[in-house]
Amino acid sequence: MSLSVFDLSNKTVVITGAAGGIGSATAHQLGGAGARLACSDIDQSALDRLKGELVAKGINVTTYLSNSSVESDVITLYQSIKRDLGVPDILVNNAAAGIHTPPQDTSNTEWDRVMATSLTGYFMNAREFSKLVLAAKKPAAVVNIASIAGSSAIGRGNFAYSVAKGGVIQMTRELAIEWATSKIRVNAIQPCSVNTPGWRKWVETEGEKAQILMNRLLQGIPMGRVAEPEDIANAVHYLSSDAASMVTGVILPVDGGNLSFNAGGNLGLTPNTLHDHPINRK
Numbered sequence: 001m002s003l004s005v006f007d008l009s010n011k012t013v014v015i016t017g018a019a020g021g022i023g024s025a026t027a028h029q030l031g032g033a034g035a036r037l038a039c040s041d042i043d044q045s046a047l048d049r050l051k052g053e054l055v056a057k058g059i060n061v062t063t064y065l066s067n068s069s070v071e072s073d074v075i076t077l078y079q080s081i082k083r084d085l086g087v088p089d090i091l092v093n094n095a096a097a098g099i100h101t102p103p104q105d106t107s108n109t110e111w112d113r114v115m116a117t118s119l120t121g122y123f124m125n126a127r128e129f130s131k132l133v134l135a136a137k138k139p140a141a142v143v144n145i146a147s148i149a150g151s152s153a154i155g156r157g158n159f160a161y162s163v164a165k166g167g168v169i170q171m172t173r174e175l176a177i178e179w180a181t182s183k184i185r186v187n188a189i190q191p192c193s194v195n196t197p198g199w200r201k202w203v204e205t206e207g208e209k210a211q212i213l214m215n216r217l218l219q220g221i222p223m224g225r226v227a228e229p230e231d232i233a234n235a236v237h238y239l240s241s242d243a244a245s246m247v248t249g250v251i252l253p254v255d256g257g258n259l260s261f262n263a264g265g266n267l268g269l270t271p272n273t274l275h276d277h278p279i280n281r282k
């Protein structure tokens with residue numbers, strides 16, 4: 001296989017939540033492969049910082065202050081991208097928000113807020129993106145950043161977030177089938193914990209229990225580490241490139257084996273700690 005299938009020259013990529021951990025790693029990766037970038041986020045100063053980093057590398061980037069949970073913002077975003085950069089080729093649906101509230105205490109307001117960003121926002125971006133590429137009869141790719149939380153329960157008050165991510169996974173399959181003959185490929189990635197600003201803040205909310213949570217998380221990941229944002233960006237690059245030209249409707253875990261792992265399988269220990277377990281000591 002020629003490496004040129006990973007080349008993204010002449011492709012325009014929309015990334016939502018671009019200024020965060022996974023979003024900015026994806027911007028660096030896809031921009032480095034030659035793509036023109038349309039980076040959207042609600043955080044202007046973080047967008048400015050990202051733009052500075054990308055421009056310093058010679059990457060072509062335009063930034064948009066846009067809230068992916070607000071319909072008028074999303075509609076305006078795609079009108080602006082079409083005006084500034086033409087019809088885009090790739091959408092990375094990445095902006096999401098969660099809460100940590102047990103189901104019995106979750107208000108409708110909190111539920112709606114999580115769904116608006118983490119599920120409806122993905123739908124609205126995919127819809128507005130598809131209108132442009134369908135009208136232009138262009139092949140295209142959508143990569144939805146889901147989570148392992150979308151197909152296994154993680155508890156600890158991640159209820160609304162997990163349900164939204166489950167919706168993203170099923171939306172991925174439906175859109176893949178709806179748009180297959182129009183050559184819009186739609187795939188999703190399920191990261192385990194990823195070392196990003198958002199994730200570090202989430203761990204810190206556990207206060208003195210943070211270390212216990214970290215140990216617990218690592219026990220669920222057979223490869224014995226959390227993911228780095230670049231691990232996810234590499235998978236986005238593959239799914240959005242011609243290397244994946246026959247791949248659609250796929251839900252790809254990038255999780256160090258987390259979803260394959262049955263908790264009863266190895267006494268809940270990682271390969272790194274297994275040799276230390278009393279049962280294995282001579």
Ligand SMILES: NC(=O)c1ccc[n+]([C@@H]2O[C@H](COP(=O)([O-])OP(=O)(O)OC[C@H]3O[C@@H](n4cnc5c(N)ncnc54)[C@H](O)[C@@H]3O)[C@@H](O)[C@H]2O)c1
Pocket residue numbers: 016017018019020021022023040041042043046066067068069093094095096097117145146147148190191192193194195196197198199
């Ligand atoms: N970090 C993890 O452990 C992890 C694990 C599984 C899945 N994910 C998913 O990866 C994606 C990115 O997560 P991250 O860890 O990089 O987060 P992050 O908090 O580092 O970055 C998120 C970015 O999204 C932006 N954002 C938030 N709400 C927005 C909105 N309504 N409109 C536009 N932008 C918005 C934020 O300003 C921020 O720049 C999310 O979909 C998240 O659910 C993350």
